[in-house]
Amino acid sequence: LTPLFNVVLIPIHKITKETSFSPFFLPKDIFSPKTITNNMTSNSNLSNMRRLVEQLKLEASVERIKVSQAAAELQQYCLQNAGKDALLVGVPTGSNPFREPRSCAIV
């Protein structure tokens, strides 16, 4: 089924004020409901809940470190690599960064 023109048929219930302005829609706006519809039986609801509880238990048992320590390490990584970051320090004025390098640049 190939649309002859780049026209997408939009289900009526999805046409809102926003859709009338934007001429182009992302797949997430058109193709599927935002939540996975659960057309399963109540038994599966139970197993879903059980799975959720197991998942939460797993997440609660994760080993964590203090934010101060994590932040300090993130900062250290940034500062260590700041010299190599060409978007931060820049390339020599007027040069094209995609040219093959002829010699090492001393910063």
Next chain:
Amino acid sequence: MACQGLQKGETLESLKRESETLKKKLEEERNKLNDVELHQVAEKVEVLSALSIKTRRVLKGHGNKVLCMDWCKDKRRMVSSSQDGKVIVWDAFTLNKEHGVPLPCTWVLACAYAPLRSLCLIMNGYLGLDNKCSVIPLSLDKNENLAAKKKSVAMHTNYVSGCSFTNSDMQLLTSSGDGTCALWDVESGQLLQSFHGHTADVLSLDLAPSETGNTFVSGGCDMKANVWDMRSGQNIQSFESHESDINCVKYYPSGDAFASASDDATCRFYDLRADREVAVYQKDSIIFGASTCDFSLSGRLLFAGYNDYTINVWDVLKGTRATILFGHENRVSRVRVSPDGTALGSASWDSTLRVSWSFSTGSNYIFRFIKLLFWVNSRLVLEFTVAF
């Protein structure tokens, strides 16, 4: 109501209550370790000097919205896909178009270069009707019918929103609108592992950067960002603090944290070892959603493309905006930093791609100083000749 499989005393109600208490406990555990904010730790760090990142090249050639772009590992080539059905490989140095692959579909949602093979791209299926992810090996022979060499690898029950080759290049990881992510073997097309846990469309995924790493993060319309173990298929960590769809997730270069861009007009930064959100990048003046984000090489800068046609550059450590890049005339669909960190590529619905980089102001002063010396020298010569 059938009650098979119930353990002693267990009911739906008791499970619900247990899940609520577990959620509260999780929050408490995370808050216990929240002793300081990231920007407080970064107070002693020098404020960024004025960035001179500007658009230096504009790549024109697509006939319609550019939906996706990516850099090649040779740091010089870029591949981009557009709604007009073409995938173009660009040379960022010469601005030449090396290949133009017309594809028999009008929606290539994601494309990426294989890390090890020099030229290979993956494309996505047709508007909801294909739901497949295919691999096309590109060759230098322009006469070859590349579309015929397309090989379908992944198959989902809804649109494929993102894809990525794994480090070994033999496997493909995809995320889909059906709420799952999947790992496929490229040669055989076999499903190796599937990842269930999202309750809505998964919009984006990113692989952990380290060579030995086997985790990835995914973000979706259920406002959650989940971290997965690739081998076991287990959801290791989950973060739910966004207020709307998460459009893009990207790992920090060290692999210990990741950022997410969302329709709620914020980007958030999550640390994996502290297991919590450590920064929010937002401004009252920014009201449009962010559709894409990427880190600079050192991780100090976070580039985020927004639906108000701008790219905001955030100082990751201090939480402030470092600069803002204008130029695009429609939504920014993708920003990607080149593999060696020298330039930023951005793709937009205005059918152009822009490459931006920064010139160091230091050498500017040297040029100006030398020019001044020559000028002074010439003036002195003039004075003396006039005097005599």
